[in-house]
Amino acid sequence: MTIKAVLFDLDGTLLDRDSSLLSFVSKQYERIPELQAVEKNRFIERFIELDCHGYVWKDIVYQQLIEQFSLQHIDWRLLLEDYLCNFQQHCIGYPNMLRMLKELKNNQIKLALVSNGYGQFQYDNFKALNIDHLFDEILISEWEGLRKPDPAIFLRALHKLDVSAEEAVFVGDHPVNDVRASRDVGMRAVWKRNGQSDQTVDADATIEDLKELITIVLPQADPI
Known part of the structure; x- marks a missing residue:
């Protein structure tokens, strides 16, 4: 037929999505000073692991990152909002x-x-x-x-x-x-x-x- x-x-x-996410996370790290308490490659690698190819929503990912890296003076809600507002600028x-x-x-x-x-x-x-x-x-x-x-x-x-x-x-x-x-x-x-x-x-x-x-x-x- x-x-x-x-x-x-x-x-x-x-x-x-993999290339798009890598581009976004790299720029988010550079934009937000509080994330830079962690070495960049280590932060990006852990983000991608926790993201699990998009099957874990970012509220959970950001909360886990903050806890695991003991990040200070940053709210996961602000990171999530940044993701929602800016990810589309990195779509490939x-x-x-x-x-x-x-x-x-x-x-x-x-x-x-x-x-x-x-x-x-x-x-x-x-x-x-x-x-x-x-x-x-x-x-x-x-x-x-x-x-x-x-x-x-x-x-x-x-x-x-x-x-x-x-x-x-x-x-x-x-x-x-x-x-x-x-x-x-x-x-x-x-x-x-x-x-x-x-x-x-x-x-x-x-x-x-x-x-x-x-x-x-x-x-x-x-x-x-």
Whole structure:
């Protein structure tokens, strides 16, 4: 069946969250003198460890950092507010993201974002990539009242796009929340592998570079 729509996860799929976080934490450390009681590389490494690829929210991360490093005269709430206000300035998309999306759009493929996370925060990060004008629908878990891997959020996205599951592809980096969950509702799933060479995922296709998606969705297209 012809593919009419491609749905994307955000973090780890379109947004290079690891590079973005590294950029943000480095600048936050330089901006806030109280953090500099700790050696910079040590602070950054511990932040990234506690963050656990985004699965630990930053209120917990900052409280743990303050306690573990015995930081003085700094409130975790101020650090969290700084994160919420400034992270989007450091958002970095993966290589070939824009070219790939434009190619799909130029071929009348409908595009949607389906992301877990806090609504405004995720939306601001998405907009910072300067690709929002290419998307037909944006679904973020807080705003939808649903979270992946709940099949309802995928079905809602398909309904908004007016396509069937068989006519859609989902692209994501999480083996359960993205790949298995989208396949369970009848979509084809593409796993974006980010250096997880030792992991096997039951996807319809696996990519490491977003440009590879072109020949999956548009088999007759010239590779970019």
